[in-house]
Amino acid sequence: MPKRENISMSVIRRLPRYHRFLSHLREKGVTRISSTELSAKLGLTASQIRQDLNCFGGFGQQGYGYIVDQLCEEIGGILGLRNQYKAILIGAGNLGQAIASHMSFTDDGFSLVGIFDSSPFKIGNRINGIEILDMEKLDSFCAREKPVMAVLCVPREAVSELSDHLCQLGIRSFWNFSHYDIAVKHPDAIVENVHLNDSLMTLCYQIHNASHQTVQAEKE
Amino acid sequence: MPKRENISMSVIRRLPRYHRFLSHLREKGVTRISSTELSAKLGLTASQIRQDLNCFGGFGQQGYGYIVDQLCEEIGGILGLRNQYKAILIGAGNLGQAIASHMSFTDDGFSLVGIFDSSPFKIGNRINGIEILDMEKLDSFCAREKPVMAVLCVPREAVSELSDHLCQLGIRSFWNFSHYDIAVKHPDAIVENVHLNDSLMTLCYQIHNASHQTVQAEKE
DNA sequence: TAGATTGTTAATCGATTAACAATC
């Protein structure tokens, strides 16, 4: 039994990246890798990789390294990617449609089972074979299908009330794309905010500041 | 002159969030706020907020707090949001189209000036009034318009070669949505990766592990 | 066995929090 307790978010957020790199290596036919080689590819220290992996168990062999395929499977298992957690998506606007059609939920531990919107122009359309349903049908759908996660692609104004409502319908996990930090009261609530605007602003800061420094440097 | 040096990424990534909350407060007509009030809303400590802000200068008044409008403007200035850095978007698939139409680049310090794709079915279409151009025209366009940032919405296989090429065309900043960590050789390169799959996997981990703990707890 | 590389402990570094003097 692995010692899977109090894993820090810093570690957890690196796991998908490890998994991605190991998948690529496997595709390329690489069977074996050392923490040093992996660290060079990832831009991390070998120490950190070993430290991270040993939060969950000893997956390597001393003097040899890690077996790519095996380590990849282990990390997939730790992340829970073999699950098919039922997810629904709310808000089939530009972004919602793109998420629904572009993302492979299946590879990431989920199964997208429903899409909802309130616009009559969208209801009835299909994305990846999934029909866009009227928001009116949300309650009965959740009662029947019992999804555990909701992708929120609705405007900022709507998201607070909506997340509370979804919580009442039994949904505890939220992948939130709206320009708002949702605060679900439930103690078990899990929220992953994706703030694309924040990300873009961070990029702006870096450009702004880099050019600033150049200007400064030129002055001196 | 503020002491804007060696600001850690941890601080920088909180700035857009501060800016967002302050904008909302301003919209609501709030004129004054203390670090304690703000910390309660943001789920941070007052200490951290004051510490963060004082990386850039003293924006508050002792015994009074911060003037919402003024602080919001200051943070906007620090982030460089009043810039209109020219940006292009490459790859007008589902996600690319959604980013181009859904995001307000203008509010985040950028101006989207070009969209490129290689598919004849897409070339000539318009998104938000911007025509999708043939990838063939990329070089001449960049020579003329000199964009400084590129949004990458292309498949994983294409992104490495593409980012190198864009770097040759003078683009140093990348907002990367492809399922790949780009490594641009240029020393001044700035890359902001948005890994939606990684984010989704992190959510999966949390659900997987929360339920795990419940099962464990029930056993004991 | 010798060489290599892990797993793990200890040391360092950085980020967050606490405390309080400065001051509005």
Next chain:
DNA sequence: TAGATTGTTAATCGATTAACAATC
């Protein structure tokens, strides 16, 4: 002036890195 809240220094906490014994 008294009360409040900042700006800033010091203390704590956590995450990363270094070192090395264990072992394949």
